[in-house]
Amino acid sequence: MRAILSVFVLLAYGVPCFSQWSGNPAVNTPICVASSFQDLPQLVSDGNGGAIIVWVDGRNPPINSNGDIYAQRIGANGFVQWTADGISVCGNGVTQNRPQIVSDGNGGAIIVWEDLRNNINANDIYAQRINSSGVVQWVANGVPVCTATAKQDRPMIATDGAGGAIITWYDYRNNSALANIYAQRIDANGTALWTLNGISVCPATINQIDPKIIADGAGGAIVVWSDNRSNTQSDIYAQRIAGSGVITWSTSGLGICVLGRQQWAPSIAPDGSGGAIVAWADQRDTISVPRTDDVYVQRVDSNGNRLWAAGGVPISTGAGNQMRPIVLSSGDGGAIISWNDTRNGSSNRDIYAQRVGSSGSIIWSANGIPICTASNDQDWANPISDGNGGAIISWEDERAGGTSRNVYAQRVNANGAVQWTANGVATSTASGYKSFSQILPVGTGDAIITWGDERSGSDDRNIYAQRINANGSLTSVRFAEESPSSISLEQNYPNPFNPSTRIRFSVALGNGRRGESSDGLFSEEKVLLKVYDLLGREVATLVNENLSAGSHHVQFNAQGLASGVYIYRLTAGTQSISKKLLLTK
Structure with missing residues (x-):
């Protein structure tokens, strides 16, 4: 009997020779250049080497007054896949704001946003699902996630692993001046599964704000937030919610850090074992005013046990301010953290990063390694995995001076050595101001970055x-000579594993023409990747589709399987390769 599995497929596709991506950082690829403003982009993988990008859009009357929600899909080759300038996700004549997006696991996405349709003075939360063709799947203009009294702010979203999503936000229904944290699960059909208008994640009566969320790998989620229950300071708390909507840790949340002075701006990443790694800005070490921030981090397991030093591990406690930490799982139970840093001068923010091991040990240089220390400000660092134990970090950069603000990126390997040009590769240097940049991993070591762009004028921001x-180059061209000449299957990593492991493979060209079919495009091959038990029974199909030539990978989550040895088999055409993997629980 086939086990029911939670299988997340993230395919890193080979990229066609003929590409729309520009190799010139002053050009880039337009996603939306409609009139008025487009802002606050977010992006998620389309499962095919490209991305789905969502943003707030002011094109509709009254121009520049109301924001609607639009989205576009861009393929791995750099060509937009949907209607020029994007498709409307929600455009009901009032303001929608702050969209967030997560994959639906089927090539589409679920998008959530703040919405003023019911009260122009109080946001509600709405959501919409869009398929890979750009067709909305739920009620026009979205389904209500929360329409409780007062306002609901800053929704954040994570997959539930079953085609739906878990959404969290902070909510003023209980007190117009004090927010609490709420959450709701919505299934693949747009049906809310938990209590109407959401469950209370934290019932404490004092302000809780700035929630962040990750999937727990078991149909639920872990939420972290800033918490003022001590009255005089902000602390960091977290809660795990089961897929059924049941709170699984302490009723009022688990104190991640409840020391003196301020702890704030939390960031969260999965630890790979059902728990989480949380980073935050921390003022515990500063007595004088104005106080400065340091960066701390803590790991918590799936049962709510804090695994590292009480109060957290210091990541950077050097001179100046260390602000806006963002944490990224390093794939081995540890993390890579990046942040903004003023150690080199209060008017010269730089980008630094640190790696911490699974036991909380500091791996790179004390107080972090420099990612960029160019002149003027570098801000809003965003790290993603490079697929090999390191990270790619993007940021907004003012080294050019004047009113220019550009986008740069750097890759750092697992040992803390930067891999690209010193102080980063220029990703966008067109005239004007760039803001709200976001980055997405595609393939192994590749990335797509998106941002709001004022090259057409400050009153005409585009995406x-x-x-x-x-390798730090901007073009996506991979010539035919780089394509594999036969199929190959790598050993899964990690192995042994629990419950998730990555399988890498490559596929050959189907027509023997070194990368081109008769119409000049890359050929495709029907590929199967399946998992069997030792009795030969199929327990999972990870891939069953046509794939272009190149390297690919899939993430196999064996949550529903028993411990033991399994066989995974790659088949393409007449060729087949098998290997063993070991699940330990």
Whole structure:
């Protein structure tokens, strides 16, 4: 009997020779250049080497007054896949704001946003699902996630692993001056599964704000937030919610850090074992005013046990301010953290990063390694995995001076050595101001970056994107000579594993023409990747589709299987390769 599995497929596709991506950082690829403003982009993988990008859009009357929600899909080759300038996700004549997006696991996405349709003075939360063709799947203009009294702010979203999503936000229904944290699960059909208008994640009566969320790998989620229950300071709390909507840790949340002075701006990443790693800005070490921030981090397991030093591990406690930490799982139970840093001068923010091991040990240089220390400010660092134990970090950069604000990126390997040009590769240097940049991993070591762009004028902000390759080049061209000549299957990593492991493979060309079919495009091959038990019974199909030539990977989550040895088999055409993997629980 086939086990019911939670299988997350993240395919890193080979990229066609003929590409729309620009190799010139002053050009880039336009996602939306409609009139008025487009802002606050977010992006998620389309499962096919490209991305789905969502943003707030002011094109509709009254122009520049109301924001609607639009989205566009861009393929791995840099060509937009849907209607020029994007498709409308929600455009009901009132303001929608702050969209967030997560994959639906089927090539589409679920998008959530703040919405003023019911009260122009109080946001509600709405959501919409869009398929890979750009067709909305739920009620026009979205389904209500929460329409409780007062306002609901800053929704954040994570997959539930079953085609739906878990959404969290902070909510003023209980007190117009004090927010609490709420959450709701919505299934693949747009039906809310938990209590109407959401469950209370934290019932404490004092302000809780700035929630962040990750999937727990078991149909639920872990939420972290800033918490003022001590009255005089902000602390960091977290809660795990089961897929059924049941709170699984302490009723009022687990104190991640409840020391003196301020702890704030939490960031969260999965630890790979059902728990989480949380980073935050921390003022515990500063007595004088104005106080400065340091960066701390803590790991918590799936049962709510804090695994590292009480109060957290210091990541950077040097001179100046260390602000806006963002944490990224390093794939081995540890993390890579990046942040903004003023150690080199209060008017010269730089980008630094640190790696911490699974036991909480500091791996790179004390107080972090410099990612960028160019002149003027570098801000809003965003790290993603490079697929090989390191990270790609993007940021907004003012080294050019004047009113220019550009986008740069750097790759750092697992040992803390930067891999690209010193102080980063210029991703966008077109005239004007760039803001709200976001980055997405595609393939192994490649990335797509998107941002709001004022090259057409400050009153006409648009959305642009750029692909950057693992070697730091901007074009996505991979010539035919780089394509594999036969199928190959790598050993899964990690192995043994629990419950998730990555399987890498490559596929050959189907027509023997070194990368081109008769119409000049890359050929495709029907590929199967399946998992069997030792009795030969199929327990999972990970891939069953046509794939272009190149390297690919899939994430196999064996949550529903028993411990033991399994066989995974790759088949393409007449060729087949098998290997063993070991699940330990």
